[in-house]
Amino acid sequence: MTEADGPLTETIRAAQAGDETAFVHLYRALHPRLLRYVGTLVGDAEGDGDAEEVTAGAWQEIARDLGTFDGDGTCFRAWCARIARTRALTHLGHRPARPARGPRHPGPRHPRAQRPAPHPEAAPKRPDSGRTLALIAWLPREEADAVALRAIVGLDAERAAYVLGTSPAAARSAAHRGVRRLADQLGEAAAGACLTGEPAGDATCTATWMLRGM
Structure with a gap:
């Protein structure tokens, strides 16, 4: 607690x-x-x-x-x-099926160039909770679920696993993949908002910026 x-x-x-x-x-x-x-x-x-x-x-x-x-x-x-x-x-x-968004449908991962993604120029220059939520929702469902439970609900891996009905290791892995993917999508536009002393190009730094925007 x-x-x-x-x-x-x-x-x-x-x-x-x-x-x-x-x-x-x-x-x-x-x-x-x-x-x-x-x-x-x-x-x-x-x-x-x-x-x-x-x-x-x-x-x-x-x-x-x-x-x-x-x-x-x-x-x-x-x-x-x-x-x-x-x-x-x-x-x-x-509810009636809606067109699939992002890589939620089953099958092999799309190459980066084909992956639906926010346009680089549209990336927020400061924490923007609405944009962040939209980016989380864009993730594959397993990753979106794990990232949202961590970033929005504030649960650790053990309790996220309880919500998801999986193991803590699986919940932690899904959250890690999701945050890395989000960091990749936010790219350099978010790097400048990192905490002083953090490597500007590091994905973890960018993800930290993303989570601070919640």
Whole structure:
């Protein structure tokens, strides 16, 4: 549990005891993260359409089952993310198919020159959460899921694995691949925003810039 999750744990206990104000605090603390996470899954990075509908449904389920939750604040974020993810995937299975975006379809990886990518001149010159969310949503679904859980929901590999139903090693590997791919797409336009002392051309540095923009 992180230090910031201590008060969240206390709020969870109060909400489970029937404190409606505490539940409102939980909602305000977690809703923006869940909404952005769901947006990367359903293709609504702005969170004003499908993502809002799915996240609202997730909160109904969270409220219904809150009494069954047993864990700290960090586990609660993972628990809520898992509920939201399940509803998002169910939503995707029930809506009409949309044209595939980026490399989400199965098959061998496309060469870099053929990979759908943001135009270099359109890359943000400073942290831009909307653009960052769109870039995360562009990733293959496995990588998008892992990166979003780390960058948006704030989960470590172990808890991300719980949400994804996989191993911590697999969750960590998917997040690493996704961040490297994002760093490659952001390229030199983001390198100048790196922290002082970091190698400007390093992919990890560029990815750090990307995550700071969330």
